Amino acid sequence: MKIAVAVFPGSNCEHDVEHALGLLGADVELMWHQEDDLSEFSAVVLPGGFAHGDYLRTGAIARFSPIMDEVSRLAEGGFPILGICNGFQILCEADLLPGALVANRDLNFICSMVHVRVESTAGVLTRDAEVGQVLRIPLNSYEGNFVADAATLDELEASGRVLLRYCDPAGNVTDEANPNGSARNIAAIADPGGNVVGIMPHPERAAEDVLGSSDGRVLLASFVHAAEEASR
Amino acid sequence: MTEPAHRTLGMTDDEYARVVEILGREPEPAELAMYSVMWSEHCSYKSSKPWLRRFPTEAPWVVLGPGENAGVVDIGDDWLVALRIESHNHPSFVEPYQGAATGVGGILRDIFTMGARPVGLWDALRFGPLSDPSNRYLFSGVVHGIAGYGNAVGVPTLGGEIEFADCFSKNPLVNVMALGLMRRDQLVTRAAVGEGNIAVLLGSATGRDGIGGASILASASFEEGSETKRPSVQIGDPFEEKKLIEACLELYERGLVVAIQDLGAAGISCATSECAAAGGMGMTVDLDAVHLREEAMTPGEILMSESQERMLAIVAPDDVDEVLALAHKWEIDATTIGVITGGDTLEVRHRGEIVAAVPAASLSEDAPVYHRGVERPAYLDAVWADEATLPAGLDLGSTLLRLLDDPALGDRSWIFQQYDHMLFLDTVVGPGNDGSLMRVKGTDKGLAVSTDGDALRCSLDPRRGAARIVYEAALNVAVTGAAPYAVVDNLNFGNPEKPAVMWQFAETVEGMAEACERLGVPVVGGNVSFYNETDGVDISPTPVVGMLGLADPMPQLPPRLDRAEAGMELWLIGPERGDDFAGSAYCRIVLEHRCGRPAEPDPDVARRVVEHAARLAHIAPVVHDVSSGGIAVAVAEVAIRSGVGVRLDNGDWRLLLDESPHRFVVAVEPGTDLDVSDVASRRLGVFGGDRLDFGRWGTVGLSEASRVWRQAIPRRLG
Numbered sequence A: 001m002k003i004a005v006a007v008f009p010g011s012n013c014e015h016d017v018e019h020a021l022g023l024l025g026a027d028v029e030l031m032w033h034q035e036d037d038l039s040e041f042s043a044v045v046l047p048g049g050f051a052h053g054d055y056l057r058t059g060a061i062a063r064f065s066p067i068m069d070e071v072s073r074l075a076e077g078g079f080p081i082l083g084i085c086n087g088f089q090i091l092c093e094a095d096l097l098p099g100a101l102v103a104n105r106d107l108n109f110i111c112s113m114v115h116v117r118v119e120s121t122a123g124v125l126t127r128d129a130e131v132g133q134v135l136r137i138p139l140n141s142y143e144g145n146f147v148a149d150a151a152t153l154d155e156l157e158a159s160g161r162v163l164l165r166y167c168d169p170a171g172n173v174t175d176e177a178n179p180n181g182s183a184r185n186i187a188a189i190a191d192p193g194g195n196v197v198g199i200m201p202h203p204e205r206a207a208e209d210v211l212g213s214s215d216g217r218v219l220l221a222s223f224v225h226a227a228e229e230a231s232r
Numbered sequence B: 001m002t003e004p005a006h007r008t009l010g011m012t013d014d015e016y017a018r019v020v021e022i023l024g025r026e027p028e029p030a031e032l033a034m035y036s037v038m039w040s041e042h043c044s045y046k047s048s049k050p051w052l053r054r055f056p057t058e059a060p061w062v063v064l065g066p067g068e069n070a071g072v073v074d075i076g077d078d079w080l081v082a083l084r085i086e087s088h089n090h091p092s093f094v095e096p097y098q099g100a101a102t103g104v105g106g107i108l109r110d111i112f113t114m115g116a117r118p119v120g121l122w123d124a125l126r127f128g129p130l131s132d133p134s135n136r137y138l139f140s141g142v143v144h145g146i147a148g149y150g151n152a153v154g155v156p157t158l159g160g161e162i163e164f165a166d167c168f169s170k171n172p173l174v175n176v177m178a179l180g181l182m183r184r185d186q187l188v189t190r191a192a193v194g195e196g197n198i199a200v201l202l203g204s205a206t207g208r209d210g211i212g213g214a215s216i217l218a219s220a221s222f223e224e225g226s227e228t229k230r231p232s233v234q235i236g237d238p239f240e241e242k243k244l245i246e247a248c249l250e251l252y253e254r255g256l257v258v259a260i261q262d263l264g265a266a267g268i269s270c271a272t273s274e275c276a277a278a279g280g281m282g283m284t285v286d287l288d289a290v291h292l293r294e295e296a297m298t299p300g301e302i303l304m305s306e307s308q309e310r311m312l313a314i315v316a317p318d319d320v321d322e323v324l325a326l327a328h329k330w331e332i333d334a335t336t337i338g339v340i341t342g343g344d345t346l347e348v349r350h351r352g353e354i355v356a357a358v359p360a361a362s363l364s365e366d367a368p369v370y371h372r373g374v375e376r377p378a379y380l381d382a383v384w385a386d387e388a389t390l391p392a393g394l395d396l397g398s399t400l401l402r403l404l405d406d407p408a409l410g411d412r413s414w415i416f417q418q419y420d421h422m423l424f425l426d427t428v429v430g431p432g433n434d435g436s437l438m439r440v441k442g443t444d445k446g447l448a449v450s451t452d453g454d455a456l457r458c459s460l461d462p463r464r465g466a467a468r469i470v471y472e473a474a475l476n477v478a479v480t481g482a483a484p485y486a487v488v489d490n491l492n493f494g495n496p497e498k499p500a501v502m503w504q505f506a507e508t509v510e511g512m513a514e515a516c517e518r519l520g521v522p523v524v525g526g527n528v529s530f531y532n533e534t535d536g537v538d539i540s541p542t543p544v545v546g547m548l549g550l551a552d553p554m555p556q557l558p559p560r561l562d563r564a565e566a567g568m569e570l571w572l573i574g575p576e577r578g579d580d581f582a583g584s585a586y587c588r589i590v591l592e593h594r595c596g597r598p599a600e601p602d603p604d605v606a607r608r609v610v611e612h613a614a615r616l617a618h619i620a621p622v623v624h625d626v627s628s629g630g631i632a633v634a635v636a637e638v639a640i641r642s643g644v645g646v647r648l649d650n651g652d653w654r655l656l657l658d659e660s661p662h663r664f665v666v667a668v669e670p671g672t673d674l675d676v677s678d679v680a681s682r683r684l685g686v687f688g689g690d691r692l693d694f695g696r697w698g699t700v701g702l703s704e705a706s707r708v709w710r711q712a713i714p715r716r717l718g
Helices: A014-023 A067-076 A086-093 A150-158 A217-231 B013-023 B029-038 B089-094 B096-112 B133-153 B213-217 B226-232 B238-253 B267-279 B299-304 B317-329 B360-365 B379-385 B396-404 B455-460 B462-478 B499-519 B585-591 B603-616 B630-642 B702-711
Strands: A002-007 A027-032 A043-046 A081-084 A100-102 A110-118 A134-141 A145-147 A162-167 A186-190 A196-199 B062-064 B071-076 B079-087 B117-127 B157-164 B173-183 B198-203 B259-262 B282-286 B310-315 B334-341 B345-350 B353-359 B427-429 B436-439 B446-453 B483-492 B523-529 B542-551 B569-573 B622-625 B646-648 B664-668 B681-687 B691-693 B699-701
Touching (some): A002 A014, A002 A217, A014 A217, A043 A067, A043 A086, A043 A217, A067 A081, A081 A086, A086 A196, A110 A186, A134 A217, A145 A186, A150 A186, A162 A196, B013 B029, B029 B267, B029 B299, B029 B353, B071 B523, B079 B096, B079 B483, B079 B523, B089 B096, B089 B133, B089 B173, B096 B117, B096 B133, B096 B173, B096 B259, B117 B133, B117 B436, B117 B446, B117 B542, B133 B157, B133 B238, B157 B446, B173 B446, B173 B483, B173 B542, B198 B267, B198 B317, B238 B310, B238 B317, B259 B267, B267 B282, B267 B299, B267 B310, B267 B345, B267 B360, B299 B353, B310 B317, B317 B334, B353 B360, B396 B585, B396 B699, B396 B702, B446 B462, B455 B462, B455 B542, B462 B499, B462 B603, B462 B622, B483 B499, B483 B603, B499 B523, B499 B603, B569 B630, B603 B622, B603 B664, B622 B630, B630 B646, B630 B664, B630 B691, B630 B702, B691 B702
Parallel strands (some): A002 A027, A002 A043, A043 A081, B282 B345
Antiparallel strands (some): A100 A145, A110 A134, A110 A162, A186 A196, B062 B071, B079 B173, B117 B173, B198 B310, B198 B334, B259 B310, B345 B353, B427 B436, B436 B446, B446 B542, B483 B542, B569 B664, B569 B681, B691 B699
8 A cells, every 4th residue: 555645846744744654654655746647556645835836826736737637536536635734725726625725814824733623534534533532733824714605614514524623722613713714613624525635734743742742643544544445 | 427336336446456456457347246246245254254263163073164155063873964044134124025035045045055955944033122113014024024935945944033122123133044954975065176067057047136135235234215225135936946955955866966056145156156266166157048037137237146046056067968857857947057167267258258257266265354443432331330220129020021021022922833843843842942952853863953142231241242142042952952062153243344343243253252162162154244234323233143952862852841830849050140130131121221231151150051951951841041031031931831830939039030141940840859069059939829929029920921921022013
């Protein structure tokens, strides 16, 4: 089982994702965005960073990279696809996930630990977690504010596709605990099949106690396990 | 009558005569442009050179010292660390976002031009008071510029420091430090050797931005109307730089580079002449091959352009195709613009004509050196005699709130939360603590960094002030478990043509040099920024120290300010005076008194205290340097960050607010053996409850102190 980490010009979290997935024993390979064959991989991560400088609009140029055709093909085939931060933005631009990520409510970049509550396990990001579990994970974004129309949000909630919400340390989902203004405190969502997931905070930055938290491991492990299943 | 061309380029008549002497003829316009920039104060250090020789620069672990793009030290296990600090003061005043952004971009190129991957940034920032809207504009613009560039280029910003004072109102200081990491065999230099080797220009196209940045912006003072200098500020493109970093690192990995040099101040002039001079060679450069942003640029403009995100690589002829292909893969421009030649002439061609032919080394090595006049300012006697009148007693609760409300003492997370400080998964102790600590993956080692400055104390006594910031920086890395390992310095001063400014400079160098000697830590690089003068008023002398510490091994669980718990004891390590108020936060904020003479540091005590802090970092959950605001503020920071109150035993209030050097506090479980018999130590109190309780000197609720501390910067920004 091999997991591909897509590298766009301007990506910068690819080595971090490789490192954190490596801690879980996954076999990871970085793949340049010009690649058009991911047939040997059973899962793909789109890492954080500033693909194509975030020019024009976050993810707007990256969605046209050759590797994205393969990502779409794998997504349709039910393979696990994880977009983290900028990767989440790219998945939205590529219409593999609904909604969009816009500038934070306070118009400042936010790099800070936040708390998220597991809302649903119906996605490859949260399948090993427990509903109600509170995780402490770093957020690191300027355009981290998730928006979608009310019907889409209702549909996401009704189908268990809201995977994580921003909350306070006790797990209360409040306005004060919403760092960036995201609609209904949404921090991570899944597509209808549950195999394509997008998350704004960075689970790979919370995979070791020495760095302040290992709460992100359960999310990464979920993804690795899903990838293992998909490879069979 | 029109001004002679050399004067409009910032060159004196004597300097011009010297150019004529070197060339044996009048210079061509392009040649004059090259000399004017390369001999500018910014590029040539012509006023500071004689003094900088005072710094100790040698140690067994120093691989490359001052004079290179970055200092390089060996940390063992085949790892080298490159470090450098540089100012971008004047550009940041003219255009704060781009000024700060390109400051970040420039320092990163200095690091990866050595072969190292940049892994961390620190910012030492100084502004006028935030009560003035123009200072708020500069402050938020600079922070956004650092965030906008640093985050997007993919290098974490791990810390820094900030100070506010009137003298920075029209002359903010933006000093950026960067650290890079490389395997020993990755080190590259700029020495362009090998006749016939090819010069390849990588990265952005060359435009008219930043022309004269070094000579006009950075080497002259400001007057009314400095906004018209805005075209001299460069524009940064972090995306281009990110690609350039990755492309260059792959070039090094594949062994395709003979030498490399970034294009910073003075652009192509500087890079070509320095590469050729360092290799003892000549170079022929074809300006027609340079990819331009606009047509009709003159040869002088192309040579002087400070367009960002460019590198000059020297490669073997057989490797050129592979280098160009690699650049294509990373989607950056690459063109061959020159050839290494025998002899020592830098020859520049444009449209079939030779527009410059000068001895390459003369641009960098024959720059004039000035032994400027030095005179101790007479007013200092009165300043030293004017000691603050201290009250017999005070309410420490309300006093502490005033201190915590100060934007330099309050919570700085409004700043550092805008910076990605976690990328690369190495940040063990991040911003908001004393020094930052990064692990080196695959080893037991940790790299600690602290940047420190103190314009107020240095204005009162530059020598003592400068020495004390070295000792403070050493203590700041020590509290993470590291030993001081190398120093880079950024010397920000006023107009060097004034003897009083040169006296401040000379005293500062002496103070820093002696402190570094006594700590046994080499100075491996630095930057001098003169002419920080606006409307005839000079800034306070402001040396900034960037201290690298090596923790080997790194503590398993390094101390942090948020790890105190109820029941832990609070101890002070280091000697107390109770009378060192000159330049203190209490005098500045509460008494509005900025005079007196700071206490002299004690090198022997400093060294012992630093060693104790580094040792205790392996056993104590909190080890915190005592600096601005004295013990009272140091303890409040621990209590606020840990969310637990503290009760201090009674003592003289002056011991809680004075700022005598070489002290730190630790929080430990009762009964812990601190083993500090050779320096003073005292139990200060115990953690618990929800108040900061100073006994008969008053008390304040932890939540109120926390609220005031957190709002110190945000409430001023509205």
